[in-house]
Amino acid sequence: MTIADIRPTDEVLGLRARYRAFMEEHVYPNEPVLGREDEESDAVIARLRELAKAEGLWAPHLPPEAGGSSGSFLVYAHLNEEIGRSVWAQLVFGCQAPDAGNGEILWHFGTDEQKERWLAPLVAGEVRSFFSMTEPEVPGSDPTTLRTRAVRDGDEWVIDGHKWFSSGAEGAAFGIVMAVTDPDAEPHRRATQIVVSADTPGVEIVRAVPTMGHRGRGWTTHCEVRYTGVRVPVDSTLGEVGDGFRIAQKRLGPGRIHHVMRWLGQMQRAFELMCGYALEREAFGGPLADKQTVQNWIADSAAEIQACRLMTLDAAHKIDQGDEARVEVSLIKFFAAGVLHDVIDRAVQVHGARGLTDETPLGVMYAMARGARIYDGPDEVHRMVVARRILKSFAAGEPWHFE
């Protein structure tokens, strides 16, 4: 990879400027309303989504033939330096988690019928979806331990199980459920992904699990879901029976880098707020910007953000070239999650008490950032993946090449 490979073209810069203009005109001014998560905010989101579609800014994570407007990971990374700046913007542009990841696996593994029934309304923004893998009783870090079962009965699957952190399940039209279909198979062939309509009898959203004092509403919920004798036709199977982990890998790899791309926007916004406030606020006879501790925070943040940018663009470029970029994605997932947390934390600290209020977006950003070190694989698991791959290479007599 050279810097030229990952630099935005003039066309991408032009597109990015259009996203920036949209954010400035329509998203940032509406953040206080959107943050209320009530009916008025639903109406604002609906209006902004129509505007984004009309301006050709809809679903930039998917190629045009799938109903999107881009499909290149590298381009999407550049665009997310704008989109990622507001936690609400992904919803406005139709590229929100978990729908973006679900859309991608339906696009890659869905049958024509599944695409028509589930993918088309999802990409059009008419419905939302959820991804139901994690269970409270077993470690999400090691999903080979999952207990939810799907048992074949004639032309149907009968699903029984208990999940939580099915994000966005409240109000969603369907979920993609990871269930054990063959408990005797080797661990990574035991599970299958099955599309389940949310109104199927036996699907019960038990509750939205509050996190850090926030219950959420609709898209922002993390739900506990029970599946009791849930019957769905076998043609709801995504891919082949036993492909659950293979597809999860296809989903989570891109999903992880999508998250990191958004974090680039979040870090840069926090950084700008930190620098602006440091110049403006005075204490002990001069601006905070003159204090060396604050200067250190700014310098460290600048170095770390730039490292995250380059690592993310590199991973995105490799994925566009057909590489799974497993090590690169794991590296950036844990590294950027830490930087995201630290930069927002420093920005909050520079703002003092104001950093915790809703006068700046930092408080909400900080709460959201904490989950980043856990969802889609905790830091420790990604470190393990990276170290194992590197050590395997050394053990085989091949040093690790930084490319």
Ligand SMILES: Cc1cc2nc3c(=O)[nH]c(=O)nc-3n(C[C@H](O)[C@H](O)[C@H](O)COP(=O)(O)OP(=O)(O)OC[C@H]3O[C@@H](n4cnc5c(N)ncnc54)[C@H](O)[C@@H]3O)c2cc1C
């Ligand atoms: C905001 C948020 C949204 C989420 N959305 C979804 C969703 O939409 N769908 C879904 O299915 N799940 C979702 N999850 C769940 C998430 O994927 C799991 O929380 C994650 O996989 C970790 O699983 P766990 O919580 O069971 O932790 P565990 O697996 O029990 O791990 C607990 C801790 O153990 C440590 N640990 C684990 N393995 C190792 C290791 N090998 N070495 C060292 N330490 C280790 C880590 O510190 C880890 O945090 C979400 C989680 C969050 C926080």
